Amino acid sequence: MSVAGRRKNSYVAYVFLAPALILLGVFVLYPFLDNFKLALYQSSPSPLIPSTYVGPSQFWQTITSSTFLQGLQATLIYTAIVVPFGLLFGLLLAVLANQKLRGMVIYRTIFSTTVISGVAVSAVIFDTLLNPVVGILPWLGININPLTSPTWALPVNALIGVWSYMGLAFIFCLAGLQSVDTSVLEAAECDGAGWWSTLFRVTIPMLSPTLFAALTLGTISALFSFGTINLLIGANAPSVNANVLGLQIYNNILVNQNFGIAACLCIALFIVTLIITGVMFRFLERRVSYAR
């Protein structure tokens, strides 16, 4: 084919790619880049007055503020609870649900429902469960309201996060387990491996690509999440050490209408996410064994 012909063909290719490129540009690339511009402007108190250019100083001020640092700490604690425990419980449930037992379909359905329970729904469920009067805590002899406790507010919301992420991890792990060649597990049985040994030396290593994918996606989503904290704690979040970065961004946009600060926080959270997932790829992905 001539060079001209090849070039003509590549035009045709771009025509076919155009719808996807336009959507990507309008909804992903443009907002992403525009966010960097927004971060350079100080928002005015009213939409009628134009915002003023302040430059990168706004970003440095934002990320050195105590609000941001407390938020970063809360976000990291939240993620450090949600992801490992959610993945562990999801894996355990998947191992249990992968047995061939009567009625297992029902359990599989139940275990995976936490994925499709919306944030608002789970917030209502846990608000009721944690209610200091009608909830389960007084019944268990615990007489504090964890949602107003500076010690417990964040961990309790992280537990809700564990509950919710567990379902997704469960689906990932069950799909992974079902694609494991059963004769390999049978070989382990014949080779003298017991249940635990098979789980740790054969099943989990064979699941490692699945686990790594679930870990990465779960980490990203946990770093950005704020839904139940917003619904269960709301404006009290800073006073109970639960003012996670996602919540700060949300409040700066929708409550304070301070788009400049929100944009700076977005950039900071983006960088944090990039570093954490980068570290995970650098140190964990090499231990993942892909079957082919």
Add this chain to the structure above:
Amino acid sequence: MARVEFQSVTKVFEGKKAVNALDLTVDDGEFLVLVGPSGCGKSTALRMIAGLETVDQGTILIGETPVTNLAPKDRDIAMVFQTYALYPHLSVAKNIAFPLQQKGIGKAERLARAKVVADTLGLSDYLDRKPRQLSGGQRQRVALARAIVRSPQVFLMDEPLSNLDASLRIQTRSDIVALQKNLGTTTIYVTHDQVEAMTMGHRIAVLNEGVLQQVGKPIDLYQRPINTFVAAFLGAPGMNLFTARADNGAITIDGATTRFTTPGLDGPITVGARAEDLRLASTGIPAHVTGVEILGADVHVLATTPSGSSFTLRQPVEAPRPELGENVTIDITATELPLFDPHTGILRDEVAR
């Protein structure tokens, strides 16, 4: 090493008996081939020895020990799977050493022992590779090495050659036979391939629909199959079975008189004859040629008699060949022919001479 014994073992899958009252003893050090068409229960029988399937009725003994309710890891058996079933995340050395690791043998010793076994199987150059970097034949050798390394009482092999290509299959076939001879370990080998059965085992056990048909040395089964199923299943091609009649002892096939007689026999009868016992002749049994397969040294002529008995005739490539669709006549050259009951298919005591 030990003998393996099935005592009226039955396994039921969804109301159907996959293995039906199986009685079978595999002697110490013996190489026994379990053979039959797919779904005959041979793999199920093997998996029951391993403990990968439960036993519904009966007892399985390994040595003197009833193992029916023991976990696979407590039976001291090693299994080789059709799909190799290697641990994809472990190197060849660690795959081979895995059973030793489970026994609690220290790292240095188990890797040393794995290396010795790998050497005997020609795997020394691949110890650090992952299974995905190996060819099918190499993977199967790793699976064999993993079975050998801990010197189990019994080897169980479930169609270990089925995923290999034809030439490698023939090579590995003789490798496994040589290996078993050297080690002297009791081996039970499952296959649907009757050539593997004929060439590998000290004895063959033929299964059909969960029922043991016949056990014996390959040549005995070939020459005196106990029923029409074994007759047609063993050999390449299987024994030809002709619908025939005996009139006062004289045997006729499709109206053609033969020189075979069985004194005192009257009525319908099934006559067996191997492909090598048939030849084209100027007179004899009429047949219509439905296929001519030139295999190289031999030619298989596939034909059907007017009454519908299909058969295969083998002749040397130099002999004149019939055309496809030609009508021919066939002579039987054997000195004696086995006779089967036309209804039950069971071998009769008398033969036709």
